[in-house]
Amino acid sequence: MIAVIPVPTENSHNQIALETELMASLQPSQLAHPENLEALLGRFLDSIITLAGAQAGAVRVLDDDDASMRLVAHLGLPADVIQTEQRVDKNCGVCGQAATADVLSWVDDLSVCSHHGSQHFFGQQCKSMLAISLPYGSKILGIYNLFFNTKQPIRNETLTLLRLVGQLLGLSLHNARIERERLRVTVLKERQEMINEVHDVLAQTLAYARMRIPLLNDAILKKDEPHALKYLADLRTAVTEVHDNLREVMTYFRSRMDPLGLLHALHAIAESFHSKNAIELEIRNTVPHLNLTDEQEVQIFYVVQEALANIAKHSMARHAVVMICSTPQHLEFLIEDDGLGMDEPSVATIVTSAKPLVPSTHFGLDIMKSRAKRLGGSLEVGSKDGVGTRVRLQIPHHRTNELAS
Template identity: 75%
Template structure:
């Protein structure tokens, strides 16, 4: 039946209570003799919530008698309660949809962070291994083979962790210890010297904030290793009265594309990016309520700057 059919359609469009005595139009939609025989009249009541009509419900009577005003008021109240239930059901469906979308994005982020960077490192080692084999340089070939074996083992372990637990891989000793660990092996893996310069004695970030910051910095460093052809990189941690700032810079080739800026507090849409890792960095900055800027550094190299609101009274773990 079309939603605009007869007086039921009126009740489905306007917050009203409608009696229907002429059931001939209803009988056209039925194959039995119910309308006009067992059913002599019908009452259509709107299911309203906040001036929005979400449906209609009907009561059927075997005579043409009317019910008094107090009962009609009660029936309208029932309609409003049913409207509220429909409204809440819609909200719940939307909440579940958003939850599923968030879980899918979290899974994508986790797989990317756990696997993509190590696989890219392994791919970079493959041509070096091939060159060493062709040059009959056994020592270099063994070194690159060992690097690949270590990378594949790391990917395997990380994949098992993601599949089994879907949990975030984070150093239990905190953010600064995790960054220092990266710095210790960065040169041997990428032939790029990495410095960590921290002027903030207490970061006061909670566990979730540390995880998001760690992955943003990790992705920036992975991009330096893959694309920059740099010889030196530095991670600077500083603060102002309003912000905690993480700056990742290198002296490599720089960026050809225009600067990309993500200001989370702004209502403007994000600048589209063709780099999947950068999109994830932007998403993580949004979770922190901060700002992420990516661009060239004075014409030489690349600069990634993460600024998150700094609160002197904020609780959390000290790194």
């Protein structure tokens, strides 16, 4: 017999305590990580099974085709049941009822389930089963099942809490799907960004090299050794520049933007900055709400990342700071260090006899300025009161409001 159980409405002190405990443990940060979803569902299955007095449990999620349900978490089920229940039809029995409407469905005739190939479990070890919807808004995203070795009815207050669990797990599934879509879009944007960067920073140098090839060829044919050597040197310089530029572009995209946002990404860098570079990095933020779009956060992250990379490579600093503040006209990001500054050669410069780091020649600074321009803002690079270096990125408030809306 299949029964659709009406949603109970009474509350008790015990139920409220259980709801409070459940809400406290289901933090938004947990629900936002799709890679943690199965672990989250499995962890709560244990508590749910104990609460309901069940012997096993399972969570099923609707596939993208909306025609079948996939088993994503389980506890207490025999191996052959797990195998046969990996994917079931959306309209199958009591599970189908819970998958098409926001209900709690109870069944104590498990003959339909036993037809899946688990006859020794359904109807024997398992005498009855409860199916609870996992809703989000008007949509059902999946269900969870509880399996019992008796036909003992469940108390109404427990059913209320089980339904609440279903709603919260439905929220977790919704958040996981949103996060997966956000990550997919971010990856696509980063791929396009990489294409743009490669084109912007390599095209001009390659065009220059291409122009030198016929000149070199003519000089060789004319046996004009001085000019041939000059054009050959130009080509070597261009190829070296292309190689260095390409490596630097690739370095940008090895560090993907943190899905939890700009501030989380910056704090993550700060946590490991000292161990990697022997430089203390501090993040100071005085702006409660940045109101930035995903694209803005990605561009700002790469600007700050490049500034910090320059500090690590060239500054010989002991301390660096990233400050986020707001002026009447701008949202401002300041990256400062107490190192040598831009006019002093670094250790690497002394050893290799390379040119000092200056804004007009350093490739990374050109990229940073290009990103600032895309943000509708400006970038300033200079010395900080005669000690160290300061990078100032400013974005007009009207620009952030416009893109965030």
